[in-house]
Amino acid sequence: MHKVLIVDDDPVQCRLASEVVERAGFAPYVAHSGVEAMTLLREVPGIAAMLLDLVMPDMDGMAVLEALRREDYAIPVIVMTAQSSLDTVVSAMRLGATDFFVKPVAPERITVSLRNALKLGTLETTLQAERARKSGTFTFSHIISKSPAMARPLALGRKAAGSTIPVLIEGESGVGKELLARAIQGTGERAGKPFVAVNCGAIPANLVESILFGHIKGAFTGAVADAPGKFREAHNGTLFLDEVGELPPETQVKLLRALQEGEIEPVGAAKPVRVNVRVISATNRRLLNLARDGVFREDLYYRLNVFPIYVPPLRDRMDDVPALVEAFIARFAAEEGRRVSAISPEALELLMAHDWPGNIRQLENAVFRAVVLAETPALQPADFPQILAAHRGADEARIVPPSLFTPAEPVHIDAAVALPRLPDPVPIAIPDRFLDASGNLLPLAEIEKELIAFAISHNAGRMAQVARQLGIGRSTLYRKLREYGLDSDVA
Structure with a gap:
């Protein structure tokens, strides 16, 4: 469950916002000042987003945005304020705010904005990890x-x-x-x-x-x-x-x-x-x-x-599945240009019940396929036909049995046996055309006879072309044909 920090000096606004956040499926945390908000950020790990009021005593919202940038907190911030001036909006956005509301705000609007912000935050985290992996600074x-x-x-x-x-x-x-x-x-x-x-x-x-x-x-x-x-x-x-x-x-x-x-x-x-x-x-x-x-x-x-x-293995740490699925959805939806942003509780329950013999790699590929198949913004059980067929039967999956490889059962590393080592390839002996079966050189006349026969066959009996390619005159060619008994083959 994502943690959302609500920062507002008005207790009533904090209570209303907390109810909206909780109803949307997130865990609300409340701070009544900018100083308290920064303290909570340092003490509570995993805060995924912030709802921030601009007008507060001591440390206002703009100062909080500046502190977030200074301390390198890469979390999406949604600003809520009673001031609707254009300068205020521009200043907040320049300091890193992802959205801006003028109070009062409809609960549905807050929910949509939070989900969009969290999706962007997940995608940014994924991109940062990929950049770090390529630069050798992955931590x-x-x-x-x-x-x-x-x-x-x-x-x-x-x-x-x-x-x-x-x-x-x-x-x-x-x-x-x-x-x-x-x-x-x-x-x-x-x-x-x-x-x-x-x-x-x-x-x-x-x-x-x-x-x-x-x-x-x-x-x-x-x-x-x-x-x-x-x-x-x-x-x-x-x-x-x-x-x-x-x-x-x-x-x-x-x-x-x-x-x-x-x-x-x-x-x-x-x-x-x-x-x-x-x-x-x-x-x-x-x-x-x-x-x-x-x-x-x-x-x-x-x-x-x-x-x-x-x-x-993944089956021993199923607590990681929701976060992994969320990261995979954000990444693949961006790569494939799909409007998929979440997974339904039923689909997540299906994934949590699977034992994942192929571990995270198998989960990643299953989510990739589901994002491509999805017809709705939230992944459904039908978008995971292979997993659905394994748990509830092929009839309910409503598809032809998949041809993609799916491991049958998990194999622990203690039970994994060594793969049979293939023998080194034996080189194929190619006979040398200049040697006989005993390894001795063939006579020059025999080699010349085979060469002329090959040249005639290669050029389909066109004697002028044969003589030209062999570099001899036509009279010489015909003489050699008589010597080697090949004249009957071209008659």
């Missing part, structure tokens, strides 16, 4: 979470941010392990430096070493230029190794040396290269189980597992 304040289950992972992340200790983030796919890694970097001394993410499970086994550590020109077939590798791209910054348990054994050895010595050996290089990189690893399987089964090196496991952080 824990940008992570959307109110669940007590996330208190410990976030607390551990903040402690890890103040150190260079190796961090291992464990959790199911889609729980936000990369966001936590970005917050650790953006809160620490490497904020604003490169953040390079690598999905170790998505790299072909024969290219892992080159992609991580780089190579020099000519190190192998196809290496036409030097490549720095992900370690050197992340120099002075952070390297995020996602699904680190999928690394091949031979690469694990080199990774262990890079972590211990702070240097890497590019493929084909004559000497190692020093790098200054903080490595944060992540896995959706228990790395301890992989090490016990012999799939992952024990010495590398102990090197990575210095500061483990477990991120719980």
Whole structure:
């Protein structure tokens, strides 16, 4: 429930505004002066909007707007006053007010304005988080979470941010392990430096070493230029190794040396290269189980597992669903140009009852699809056909069974098994046209015979064109045809 701060020195106006705010589904907080309002903002976390009177003793509304800008409070402010002069309106808007009312105000008008302001506030928060993610300044304040289950992972992340200790983030796919890694970097001394993410499970086994550590020109077939590798791209910054348990054994050895010595050996290089990189690893399987089964090196496991952080799945922190859905709606509605601003209580109840095997990633995609499907400003249960079909049957969903992939059941990371490692591709032997079956060179006459036969077939028997392309005269061509017994083929 959103918190709305009402600032007015008139007790009657405060009581009336509180009733309107509460009836609209928000939690009202009251301050009778500007000084009291600023104190409440500092003491009460999560205030989402403010209804502000301009005329107050000691610290008036304009002074409050100036203080909000000075202290960098990015909350929408709706101004209410008995003064209707144009200069007052312009001054308030210049100081950051999002809307302006002249008393008395109709309750419906306040409700609509609050909802619009909160939608803009959510969108602005989402945009700020995206800008911070791209600039390397993403912090824990940008992570959307109110669940007590996330208190410990976030607390551990903040402690890890103040150190260079190796961090291992464990959790199911889609729980936000990369966001936590970005917050650790953006809160620490490497904020604003490169953040390079690598999905170790998505790299072909024969290219892992080159992609991580780089190579020099000519190190192998196809290496036409030097490549720095992900370690050197992340120099002075952070390297995020996602699904680190999928690394091949031979690469694990080199990774262990890079972590211990702070240097890497590019493929084909004559000497190692020093790098200054903080490595944060992540896995959706228990790395301890992989090490016990012999799939992952024990010495590398102990090197990575210095500061483990477990991120719980979404089904264990359902308190986060409403805030996540609100943020996704604001973002996707803006991106797709859809007039969707909220979710109905029935639809939210449906989402809260789902176990979300794909975690936040699945929720995000479900909301994206719902925003595109929606016919009303508030998302309805019918806008989530896959979830509705899973809970109440396909008949009630009123759609053809969806073809999109939906995980059947949640799989905890303790129960997740290692994926079978594919064998390295066996190169296909292509016979050399100049060698016989024993590997010896063919006689020149036989090679010439095959070449002339191919040239005739390639040029559809046009002998003048065959002679021209072979660089010989037509008389020479016909003589060779007789010598090799090919004259009958072109007769």
